[in-house]
Amino acid sequence: TQLQSQAAQPAAMSMNRFMHHRNRYRREKPDFAQLARDNPSFAAACQLDDRGRVVVNFKLPHQLAALTRALLERDFQLRVELPLDRLIPTLPLRLNYLHWLEDILGVDCSAPRPPAALFAASTSALAAAASTRFWWSAATPAGATEVDKRNAAYAEENVARNGLQDRVRVALAPADAGPLEFPLSLAEPQEQFDFCMCNPPFFADAAEAQGLLNTRSDSRHPPMSASTAASVESFSSGGEVMFVSRIAQESSRHRDRCRVFTSMLGRKPSLKPLKRLLERLGVASYGTYEFCQGRVMRWGIGWTFQSGVSFPMSEFKRRKLQSRPPLTMQLPQRPAGEAGQPSPDYSLDSVFAWCKRVLKRRLRIDCWDQLNKQGAAGRRLRLSAKEVTWTRQRHRRRHPAAGADKGDAANRSQESELSESDSIRGQGVSRLSDDVIGGQGDKDCDVAKGQKDNKGHDSADGQ
Numbered sequence: 001t002q003l004q005s006q007a008a009q010p011a012a013m014s015m016n017r018f019m020h021h022r023n024r025y026r027r028e029k030p031d032f033a034q035l036a037r038d039n040p041s042f043a044a045a046c047q048l049d050d051r052g053r054v055v056v057n058f059k060l061p062h063q064l065a066a067l068t069r070a071l072l073e074r075d076f077q078l079r080v081e082l083p084l085d086r087l088i089p090t091l092p093l094r095l096n097y098l099h100w101l102e103d104i105l106g107v108d109c110s111a112p113r114p115p116a117a118l119f120a121a122s123t124s125a126l127a128a129a130a131s132t133r134f135w136w137s138a139a140t141p142a143g144a145t146e147v148d149k150r151n152a153a154y155a156e157e158n159v160a161r162n163g164l165q166d167r168v169r170v171a172l173a174p175a176d177a178g179p180l181e182f183p184l185s186l187a188e189p190q191e192q193f194d195f196c197m198c199n200p201p202f203f204a205d206a207a208e209a210q211g212l213l214n215t216r217s218d219s220r221h222p223p224m225s226a227s228t229a230a231s232v233e234s235f236s237s238g239g240e241v242m243f244v245s246r247i248a249q250e251s252s253r254h255r256d257r258c259r260v261f262t263s264m265l266g267r268k269p270s271l272k273p274l275k276r277l278l279e280r281l282g283v284a285s286y287g288t289y290e291f292c293q294g295r296v297m298r299w300g301i302g303w304t305f306q307s308g309v310s311f312p313m314s315e316f317k318r319r320k321l322q323s324r325p326p327l328t329m330q331l332p333q334r335p336a337g338e339a340g341q342p343s344p345d346y347s348l349d350s351v352f353a354w355c356k357r358v359l360k361r362r363l364r365i366d367c368w369d370q371l372n373k374q375g376a377a378g379r380r381l382r383l384s385a386k387e388v389t390w391t392r393q394r395h396r397r398r399h400p401a402a403g404a405d406k407g408d409a410a411n412r413s414q415e416s417e418l419s420e421s422d423s424i425r426g427q428g429v430s431r432l433s434d435d436v437i438g439g440q441g442d443k444d445c446d447v448a449k450g451q452k453d454n455k456g457h458d459s460a461d462g463q
Contacts (some may be wrong), residue, residue: 016092018292018316020099024075025092025293032056035070042070064088080158086151087229092293097264100289100300101195103312104260145173145183179243180250184257193258196251200243201236202266241270245277248303252281255305262302264291271299278303279373287311329358352379363389 019026032054036043045066049055056063061084071091072078082088146152152172159168173182180196187193236243244263251261265271271288278286286303289311302311331351359365364387370380 015292015294015297020096022099023092023095039070042066078162081154083150083154093291093298096291104302105194144168144170147173178250180247184254195260195262196258198247198263200240200263202240240265241273244274248277248281259306260302260304260309262300265299265301268299271301274301285309290314290316292316
């Protein structure tokens with residue numbers, strides 16, 4: 001697959017519009033011809049197509065590495081060597097990660113007090129790139145750990161080549177070392193860190209890496225670039241969920257040593273078990289993020305045990321929510337009372353019962369009561385839908401036969417059923433987000449107007 005920067009295919013670049021807004025590669029697509037004129041090493045590695053244009057074949061590791069080296073030198077003033085039999089970092093993805101951290105920490109890169117950092121699991125390239133952005137001082141060098149001897153050797157050479165020994169400290173971690181506790185053990189006991197970032201081994205085994213054990217669709221485009229990662233970089237027992245779970249468990253024992261803990265993830269399904277673990281560990285707040293670039297999406301998860309930390313929503317999630325307005329059900333303005341009796345007010349119980357009836361009869365969605373989170377207000381439902389019944393509501397009301405909405409007629413009178421329960425004062429609108437009932441399968445739904453998770457969890461979590 002040969003690609004030329006000025007004529008990138010729309011399908012291949014469709015995710016670039018969701019890059020972080022400060023990511024320079026969102027605004028500045030690499031000009032391969034100019035890069036070849038400025039960098040002889042890149043010029044020797046790339047090739048010309050039949051029209052004489054400079055192109056890069058991302059399936060060839062030496063061309064991919066040459067492009068990464070050239071961009072690191074031009075944009076970050078870093079001169080590095082990259083082994084062709086190890087993971088070649090993609091800069092737009094790493095930069096998205098760093099910008100997310102900037103947003104979480106509220107970092108001003110020109111501030112006199114730069115952040116102190118920990119890097120776990122093959123992140124020396126992240127540490128080097130981050131050091132040119134954050135400019136942390138010699139008093140607080142970043143700790144970057146590698147689990148592979150070859151990676152560690154290259155990392156130390158690259159750090160020395162660029163004179164970053166006072167900012168990046170590389171250490172070879174034993175195979176059985178704790179991913180967080182090992183780098184912490186290298187620092188002084190009283191040393192505090194602002195953030196931890198990690199690029200873990202994504203997969204448990206080769207079958208999982210090839211998509212044989214997940215739901216990867218046959219219609220998805222194949223990866224554009226070659227995978228040069230060694231097995232030590234790609235595989236670990238239990239995959240990324242187990243690896244990041246170890247970091248989370250260790251972080252609960254060192255909650256005062258680091259302000260924010262984060263990790264990149266390669267698979268979206270990994271988010272759910274990790275969020276459950278973070279809730280059990282009693283974190284103050286956590287958040288997730290989507291890293292979008294080219295055809296590739298990766299996910300980030302971050303958490304903290306300290307107050308005053310918020311996790312921003314990604315551009316991808318923000319646009320997704322804007323494009324899918326929530327399903328809205330209007331409560332009756334005046335609930336009917338018994339003959340000769342004043343109309344009762346609404347209560348949380350009556351609204352909750354009304355929502356269940358509408359969901360079950362009109363939308364044919366099964367509902368079960370759920371225990372609420374400890375300390376959280378409101379009521380909670382688990383929903384299960386076997387078909388899409390919540391779209392085109394106006395059309396279904398006008399054409400009940402065509403829409404197969406058999407319960408509409410019966411539900412026209414159910415508004416009066418609110419009088420069966422106690423009620424809260426005033427009128428209201430029950431809004432059920434598309435993130436809650438926008439797809440088939442089981443979903444959690446907090447049914448309470450204006451309730452907020454007391455843990456401060458981000459709105460992207462589907463609560």
